[in-house]
Amino acid sequence: MPHEEQRSEAAVFGRQLKLRRHRAGAVRTSSLRLAVAGETVPAQGQFALDRMQRWLQAVIVHPGEVEEAIASEEAARELAPAHLTDLIRPSHSLTAAERVEIYHGMYLLRMVEALEADYPALRHLLGEEAFAELVDDYVRTFPSRSYTLNRLGDHLPQFLLDGARPYAELLHELARLELAITEVFDADEAPVLTPEQVRAVAPECWPEARLRPIAAFRLLTFRYPVLRWLDAARRDQAAPAPVRKGSRVVVYRQRYSVLRLELSRPEHALLEALAAGSPLGEAVAMAAAGLRERRREDEIFKAFRSWVAEGMFSAIDL
Amino acid sequence: MPDNRWGLPDLGLGVGLRTSHFAHILGERPKIGFFEVLTENFLDTGGRPLFILDQIAEHYPVVMHGVSMSVGSTDPVDFAYLAKVKALAARTRALWISDHVCWTGVLGRNTHDLLPLPYTEESLRHTVAHIRAIQDFLERPLVLENPSTYLEFTPSSMPEWEFIARMAAEADCGLLFDVNNVFVSAFNHGYDPYAYIDAIPGDRVCQYHLAGHTHKGTHILDTHSDHVVDPVWQLYGHTLRHVGLRATLLEWDADIPPFEVVHQEVLKARTWRDAEAANAA
Numbered sequence: 210m211p212h213e214e215q216r217s218e219a220a221v222f223g224r225q226l227k228l229r230r231h232r233a234g235a236v237r238t239s240s241l242r243l244a245v246a247g248e249t250v251p252a253q254g255q256f257a258l259d260r261m262q263r264w265l266q267a268v269i270v271h272p273g274e275v276e277e278a279i280a281s282e283e284a285a286r287e288l289a290p291a292h293l294t295d296l297i298r299p300s301h302s303l304t305a306a307e308r309v310e311i312y313h314g315m316y317l318l319r320m321v322e323a324l325e326a327d328y329p330a331l332r333h334l335l336g337e338e339a340f341a342e343l344v345d346d347y348v349r350t351f352p353s354r355s356y357t358l359n360r361l362g363d364h365l366p367q368f369l370l371d372g373a374r375p376y377a378e379l380l381h382e383l384a385r386l387e388l389a390i391t392e393v394f395d396a397d398e399a400p401v402l403t404p405e406q407v408r409a410v411a412p413e414c415w416p417e418a419r420l421r422p423i424a425a426f427r428l429l430t431f432r433y434p435v436l437r438w439l440d441a442a443r444r445d446q447a448a449p450a451p452v453r454k455g456s457r458v459v460v461y462r463q464r465y466s467v468l469r470l471e472l473s474r475p476e477h478a479l480l481e482a483l484a485a486g487s488p489l490g491e492a493v494a495m496a497a498a499g500l501r502e503r504r505r506e507d508e509i510f511k512a513f514r515s516w517v518a519e520g521m522f523s524a525i526d527l
Numbered sequence: 528m529p530d531n532r533w534g535l536p537d538l539g540l541g542v543g544l545r546t547s548h549f550a551h552i553l554g555e556r557p558k559i560g561f562f563e564v565l566t567e568n569f570l571d572t573g574g575r576p577l578f579i580l581d582q583i584a585e586h587y588p589v590v591m592h593g594v595s596m597s598v599g600s601t602d603p604v605d606f607a608y609l610a611k612v613k614a615l616a617a618r619t620r621a622l623w624i625s626d627h628v629c630w631t632g633v634l635g636r637n638t639h640d641l642l643p644l645p646y647t648e649e650s651l652r653h654t655v656a657h658i659r660a661i662q663d664f665l666e667r668p669l670v671l672e673n674p675s676t677y678l679e680f681t682p683s684s685m686p687e688w689e690f691i692a693r694m695a696a697e698a699d700c701g702l703l704f705d706v707n708n709v710f711v712s713a714f715n716h717g718y719d720p721y722a723y724i725d726a727i728p729g730d731r732v733c734q735y736h737l738a739g740h741t742h743k744g745t746h747i748l749d750t751h752s753d754h755v756v757d758p759v760w761q762l763y764g765h766t767l768r769h770v771g772l773r774a775t776l777l778e779w780d781a782d783i784p785p786f787e788v789v790h791q792e793v794l795k796a797r798t799w800r801d802a803e804a805a806n807a808a
Contacts, residue, residue, distance in 0.1 A: 256682050258649050259601040262633045262642075269638055298679040301717045302745040308678035311746070312640060319639055353637045356595035356608045357567050397573030425574070465575040 256288075256296060264288045264296065268309055270352065272317070272345055275310040317341070320348045323358040328365065328387045330442035331380065346372075359395065362388065379451050382431045383438050386469075389427035389460045394467050396425035401520040410525060416490025419526040420483050425462035426521055428480055431455065436471055463520045476512045480521075489513075530771065531701060532730045533668055535623055538588050538774035540793045540800075545779070548786040549579055556586060557790060563776050564619070566593035566626075570611040584619040590734065590774070591616055592703075595637065596626035596661065598671065599644040599654045602633050609664050616665075623733055625670035625703045628654070628691060645680035646690040651697070658698035670701035670733045675708040675740075675749035679716055687712065688726040695731045702727065704770065705736035706763045707755065711747045720762055729770035737763060737796065738778040752781035754792055760799065767803040775800070 264287035271278035280290045288296055297305035321344045325332045332340045351364045366384040369377055401423060410418060434456045437449045457477035460469045472480065475496045482492035493509055516522070530537075539560030544552075551557070562583055569580055583589065595608065616624055629641040644650050662669050673691055685693075695702055704727060713720035739753030755763075755777070763775075777793035 256645070256680075258645065258647070258653055259633070261645055261680065261682075262601055262630060265642060266633055266636065266638060269640070269642075270636070294681060296681055298681045298683075300679070300715060300746070305678075307745075311677040311748075312642065315640060316638055323639075353632075353639060354635050355637060356605060357571055358639055359571055394574050395572040398578070462574065465578050 260287050261296065265309075265312070269312050269316045270348075271313075272349065275306055275313045278313055279306060279309065317345055317348075319358075320344050320353075320361070324362050324365065327362045327391050328384060330387055330439045331365075331384055333442035333445070334380070334383065334438055334448050343369075343374075359391075362391070376451050379433050379435070379438070382433050382435045386429060386431070386435050386439060386458065386460070389429055390467055390469070393425045393427055393460045393462050396423075396462065398465075399423045399425070399523045402517060402522045402524060404518075406525060407517055410527065414527050416488060417527065418489045419486055420489065420517075420522045421524045421526065422484050422521055423461065423523045425467075426484070427460045428477070428484055429458045429460070430477065431458070436469070459521070461519070461521050468519070473508070475508060479509060479513065480516070483522075530730075531733045531773070533701065533733070535701070535733045536588075536774070537772050538590075538622070540796055541588075541590075541774060541776045542786075542789050542793055543592075543776065543778050543780070544580075544583060545783055547783050548789070551786040553579070553582060557786065559587065559790065561588040561590060561622075561774060561776075563590050563592045563778075564621075566591045566612055566615065566624070567595055569615055570608075580619060589619045589621050590776075591619070591621040591624045592672075593624070593626040594639070594641065595631060596669075597629070597631040597637075598626065598657045598661065598669075599628065599650065600630035600633055600657075601653065602635065604657055604660050604664075606664060609661060613665055616667075623670050623701065624665060624667065625672060625701075625734065627672045627674050628694065629674045641674050643674060643676040643678060643680070644690075646683040646685045646687055647680075648684065651690060651693060654694055655698040658694070658700050662698070662700060668699070668701045670703045671695075672703040672705050672736065673708050673712075675705070675711040675715075677715055677746060677748075686718065686723075686726075688723040692726055692728050695728060700731070701733040702731045703734045703736060704732045704766060704773075705738070706766055707736065707738040707740055707759050708749060710756075710759050710762055711740050711749050714747045721765060724762065724766050724769055727766075727770065732770045732773055735763070735766065735773050735775040736778055737775065737793070750781055751778045755795070760795070763796065764799045764802070767799055768806070771807075772800055772803060 264284055267281065267283035267287065268275070268278040271281045271284065278284060279293060293305045297309060299305045300308060321341050324344050324347075325340070335343060347365060347368050350368065353361050366381050366388055369384050370381040374380060402420075432453055432455055433451065434454045436456060436458060441448050457472040457474065458469055459472055459480060460467065462468065479492050479496035482495050483489065487495070497509055541559060541561035541563060544562040544564045564580060569576055591612070593612065612624060615621070627641045628644065630644060631640060631642060632638045644654065658669055658671070671694075673687065691702065694700070709720045709723050713723065737755050737759065738749065738751045739755055741748045741750040741752060775793065775796045777789060779789045779792070783789070
């Protein structure tokens, strides 16, 4: 029985938020004196626009406190920290650094919010603090270079695998599953194979028929039963014990709803072969290898018929 | 009072299209002037968002409001992005395309924030050149929103309202006048919001924005998370007198209440519009 993926508000429709996400508290009054760098800085009025923008961006994306960001090598290359007020005017109530901090504090929150929308189970498994630390690390390596936040998390599964976090492989697999859900959600809509098209295929033609999956289709194999972690997150339950047990999942879309289905090994073998372009007869033979004769037809064809009815395929090439 | 110079229609009162309101909008078909959609949410999806938007656009006038055009950035204009924007505008028959007087990143990066510009002659020349290139590509006037800002650049040589007015004239673009943003920035920077409004060229204003904000004591944040406060309504009334009636949109993006609450909030603008219409008559 397929399960529908319930997606968060932001993931469904609103990763690009116009408003700014802000820290709950007021701007913290700075108690740290900015270090004085030795370089010569331009006098007031001589800052070129590109230099101002490079400086502000360097400060905003720098991790840690705003004072550290202003004193960072990237920022200090554009403006010596001691000359901050040559570029940023204090207000009636905030120092120059405190004004910059409003923007600095919002950057990571925005990145966390965007990735939470795409990786809710990973966020649930790691907890708020560890997830924010992960995002902080991640966006230093893979900052957004696009007009859209939708693709910000594309490298996160591999980043997790390459990292040294405990249970890196499990986190990687859970992230792969969540990335597949996002991709299926956003994939182009395609016409689905109709019962009439299926009925129109002559019986003798089926062994050579090739079925094309819809664009919103992802087939995945895992070394962990990652759906358990996904379900635990959906139900806001404690994470299951991280015990290895291979699993296979198909994620697809039906009438704009994202669905996922756990597959047996032969079912996965059949879908994998079909998705790779193998003729149906060859794919069935491959999937049925190893199964007892009597189970072959029941299991394989029953699954195949249900997938066609589920709308996983868009066309038959004869 | 003159209309905007492009004859773009006064669509009445509208709200920003938000996910939590989809079922209500498609089920109840509320009587509302128009919907404003966040451009980037629809550029790279072929799924449910676009399916919903197509239905909305079939029944209501739609305007597009983006956050990534980055007209003030010293990075080159992203024409691949603009091609997608243009295609979406054609698909939805959007009456206009708006974005912000800001920059979002440089050196190929995007901070996804609406960052302030220094108000200098160099900034003005650069931004005007970008807007002109964008308009040439889109083959329509671009409508730009005055930002809410939390810092000022010491090298700025003119007030924001002068920058905005000169930018609009020199680039020949439209303005989306955000009344709440003027209130927010006026408090944060200590200037008179009425002086700002009086300096805005009315014939370039195509739309108004209204929203709630969060007062932090030392500064105000543009959070779009609450009702519009009375001083902002007063400013809206003053803007109507100075500029005239324009399509007016309420933004509510955090702690979003049911559609009816948002709708009722924007309908408060009707009182001000009626008063202005009576004055004009």
